[in-house]
Amino acid sequence: MLAVEVTHVAKSFADKVAVDDLSFSVAPGEMFGLIGPNGAGKTTTIRMMMDIIKPDSGEVTILGEKLAEATKDKLGYMPEERGLYKKLSVLESIVYLASLKGVDRKSATEKANELLNQTGMLDSQRKKIEELSKGMGQIIQFIVTIIHDPQLVILDEPFAGLDPVNTELLKGMLADLRNQGKAVILSTHQMNQVEELCDRILMINNGQAVLYGNLSEIRTRYRGNSVLLDFKGELGEIPGVTGKRPHKGYTELILDGKTAPQQVLEHLVSRGLAINRFEVATPSLNEIFLKEVGRKP
Amino acid sequence: MNKTLLILRHEFLHTIKRKGFIIMTLVVPVLALLAIGVLQLVSTIEKPPVVEMTAIGYVNEAGGFDQYTTQGNIELIHFDTTDEATAALINGDVPEYFVIPPDYISEGVINRYTLEKEVETPAAITAVIKNFLTSNLLSEKVPPETVYRIEAPLDLVVTRLTETGEVATEQGGFGNVIIPGIFSLLLAFSLMFSSSYLVQGLGDEKESRLIEVLLSSVSTRQLLVGKVLGLGATGLVQVAVWLASAPLLLGLASSTFGGFISTIQLPANFIILGIVYFILGYLLFAALSAGVGAISPNAREGQQLSMIYTMLVFVPVWFSSLLFIFPNSPIWVVLTIFPVTAPMAAMLRLGVSDIAAWQLAVSIAVLVLTIIGVLFLAVRAFRIYLLRYGKRPNWGEIIQNLRSG
Numbered sequence: 102m103l104a105v106e107v108t109h110v111a112k113s114f115a116d117k118v119a120v121d122d123l124s125f126s127v128a129p130g131e132m133f134g135l136i137g138p139n140g141a142g143k144t145t146t147i148r149m150m151m152d153i154i155k156p157d158s159g160e161v162t163i164l165g166e167k168l169a170e171a172t173k174d175k176l177g178y179m180p181e182e183r184g185l186y187k188k189l190s191v192l193e194s195i196v197y198l199a200s201l202k203g204v205d206r207k208s209a210t211e212k213a214n215e216l217l218n219q220t221g222m223l224d225s226q227r228k229k230i231e232e233l234s235k236g237m238g239q240i241i242q243f244i245v246t247i248i249h250d251p252q253l254v255i256l257d258e259p260f261a262g263l264d265p266v267n268t269e270l271l272k273g274m275l276a277d278l279r280n281q282g283k284a285v286i287l288s289t290h291q292m293n294q295v296e297e298l299c300d301r302i303l304m305i306n307n308g309q310a311v312l313y314g315n316l317s318e319i320r321t322r323y324r325g326n327s328v329l330l331d332f333k334g335e336l337g338e339i340p341g342v343t344g345k346r347p348h349k350g351y352t353e354l355i356l357d358g359k360t361a362p363q364q365v366l367e368h369l370v371s372r373g374l375a376i377n378r379f380e381v382a383t384p385s386l387n388e389i390f391l392k393e394v395g396r397k398p
Numbered sequence: 399m400n401k402t403l404l405i406l407r408h409e410f411l412h413t414i415k416r417k418g419f420i421i422m423t424l425v426v427p428v429l430a431l432l433a434i435g436v437l438q439l440v441s442t443i444e445k446p447p448v449v450e451m452t453a454i455g456y457v458n459e460a461g462g463f464d465q466y467t468t469q470g471n472i473e474l475i476h477f478d479t480t481d482e483a484t485a486a487l488i489n490g491d492v493p494e495y496f497v498i499p500p501d502y503i504s505e506g507v508i509n510r511y512t513l514e515k516e517v518e519t520p521a522a523i524t525a526v527i528k529n530f531l532t533s534n535l536l537s538e539k540v541p542p543e544t545v546y547r548i549e550a551p552l553d554l555v556v557t558r559l560t561e562t563g564e565v566a567t568e569q570g571g572f573g574n575v576i577i578p579g580i581f582s583l584l585l586a587f588s589l590m591f592s593s594s595y596l597v598q599g600l601g602d603e604k605e606s607r608l609i610e611v612l613l614s615s616v617s618t619r620q621l622l623v624g625k626v627l628g629l630g631a632t633g634l635v636q637v638a639v640w641l642a643s644a645p646l647l648l649g650l651a652s653s654t655f656g657g658f659i660s661t662i663q664l665p666a667n668f669i670i671l672g673i674v675y676f677i678l679g680y681l682l683f684a685a686l687s688a689g690v691g692a693i694s695p696n697a698r699e700g701q702q703l704s705m706i707y708t709m710l711v712f713v714p715v716w717f718s719s720l721l722f723i724f725p726n727s728p729i730w731v732v733l734t735i736f737p738v739t740a741p742m743a744a745m746l747r748l749g750v751s752d753i754a755a756w757q758l759a760v761s762i763a764v765l766v767l768t769i770i771g772v773l774f775l776a777v778r779a780f781r782i783y784l785l786r787y788g789k790r791p792n793w794g795e796i797i798q799n800l801r802s803g
Binding site: 148151153154170173174176178179180181182183184185186187188189197198200201202245 | 401404405408412602603606608611612613615617781
């Protein structure tokens with residue numbers, strides 16, 4: 102059973118097509134990246150998955166069924182801009198929002214204390230939300246998102262505004278969720294986080310899918326005609342290499358398109374060059390993103 | 399627990415812990431207590447000494463007028479000439495005097511002289527002079543009892559009968575207006591405050607995007623119904639506190655205002671209609687506030703928008719003085735039927751006159767239909783505008799969206 106299955110979904114607002122014929126699926130135990138520039142339609146897609154807004158056409162299936170009230174208890178959602186009841190205490194906020202997900206007060210309190218302990222915030226449980234720093238508030242919001250043990254967790258820009266310590270804490274907790282077999286969807290434009298965490302991605306722009314699939318496959322697909330080389334000695338002329346671009350700590354060799362990287366490596370080894378690093382240049386997700394998003398109007 | 403009940407519970411607890419709510423709930427009994435205290439204090443200070451004979455001088459140029467020179471506590475002192483009287487006035491022997499001129503019988507003019515600057519002659523003085531003149535004019539012409547009766551010809555006692563000729567249980571009068579008047583004013587304030595809580599709460603949840611977390615857990619209908627009912631529950635608590643403090647306050651007040659308090663009575667049907675209008679009023683205002691909360695991007699704009707209908711609540715109160723003069727004006731029928739003013743208008747009218755059964759029926763029916771209609775539109779507006787955080791849409795857009803959305 103898929104955690105999410107979105108089929109040919111479309112949504113328009115008064116003067117704008119927000120999502121246009123979008124299809125994708127997410128499996129349990131998968132960390133899935135939903136990426137795209139601002140205004141691409143990520144948040145609209147998430148809101149349709151959450152049944153906060155209805156699609157104009159197409160179908161959304163969550164955990165094998167159309168989203169119903171009972172299904173909502175199995176979802177965890179953390180919106181991009183975050184807020185909680187400022188005047189409520191940390192514990193009260195968590196317990197109330199957990200109760201709306203069908204968790205009774207006693208279990209919610211126990212679980213909240215456990216998670217607060219895990220995040221090193223147990224001392225803050227009686228503090229009011231307005232007394233917390235932004236990063237701490239964000240951790241509380243994350244606890245609210247996962248306290249009811251959801252099968253599907255959707256996080257909109259989860260790392261925005263977090264310091265490196267809390268970022269690592271969050272990453273660790275997300276990895277735990279995946280290992281427990283939950284489906285996790287990260288919506289973000291921070292490509293490095295996606296590269297580090299996600300198995301598969303959907304890149305959208307102007308409401309349409311631009312790239313969809315396994316991250317390493319996509320990167321292989323976008324592999325360019327160059328190799329990265331760190332060496333000692335004189336490089337000289339290399340057959341099949343049309344250009345050299347010096348970078349800090351390495352040189353990028355541009356191949357002519359007919360020569361394989363393997364052939365270049367063999368040539369260099371045969372010349373007795375001391376090679377510290379030889380790597381087929383794979384574009385970063387950021388480069389792919391810029392290439393794809395820059396290409397479309 | 400049912401999710402609607404969870405929201406109800408949360409909203410209820412959240413609201414009754416608000417400073418504004420606590421102040422509003424306690425301020426009414428406390429203010430009443432203060433008012434009673436102040437009045438009691440004033441009445442002890444101002445209590446006139448029991449025996450203080452005050453004198454008024456008079457000069458009789460017309461003849462007669464030499465009997466009945468004691469009028470209540472006031473002694474009338476005769477002077478032969480105006481010069482003597484003026485001297486006595488300047489010396490402080492008398493605070494004032496009046497002159498009965500020779501042509502008094504034909505002209506009726508009395509000249510009064512005083513050192514005080516006055517807007518007009520105090521009513522008590524006028525009464526003393528009038529009784530003195532009347533008594534003397536009639537003396538020896540009619541028996542003294544008749545003289546007394548002419549001075550105080552009637553003590554009007556009104557009894558209202560029912561259509562079957564029996565004495566009606568509800569007798570009217572100002573005592574009848576007090577409770578409905580106070581109740582409607584409190585209800586108006588209560589509606590105004592609670593509407594502002596709902597708009598504020600929704601605005602805050604929208605601004606903090608908490609609304610998205612809530613809607614990923616519950617449906618729009620659950621959220622809205624929970625909020626509206628939670629607010630209604632806080633309103634009931636508020637009124638219960640006020641009502642509970644009433645017997646105590648009335649008990650305290652009766653020692654001050656004694657006789658008047660005993661005339662206070664509740665109009666028939668008041669309790670039942672009061673509760674019906676209270677609940678319907680709350681539901682209407684909560685639904686209106688939910689709608690306003692839905693189309694406003696933040697709490698501040700929502701509050702401004704909600705002023706429109708919260709001001710309307712007070713319209714019947716503004717015109718309440720006219721109610722005593724024209725209790726049957728068609729304006730009152732309109733205000734009783736127009737849903738936003740209906741609770742206040744009905745409460746006020748109950749104290750002053752009877753309301754025709756058909757008017758009450760139409761008023762309640764219109765109120766119920768309006769609540770259903772507004773709730774329906776509010777849920778719709780909620781879905782359409784809840785996730786728009788930018789500028790508030792203009793009215794044309796809203797109407798178009800509600801039609802198509």
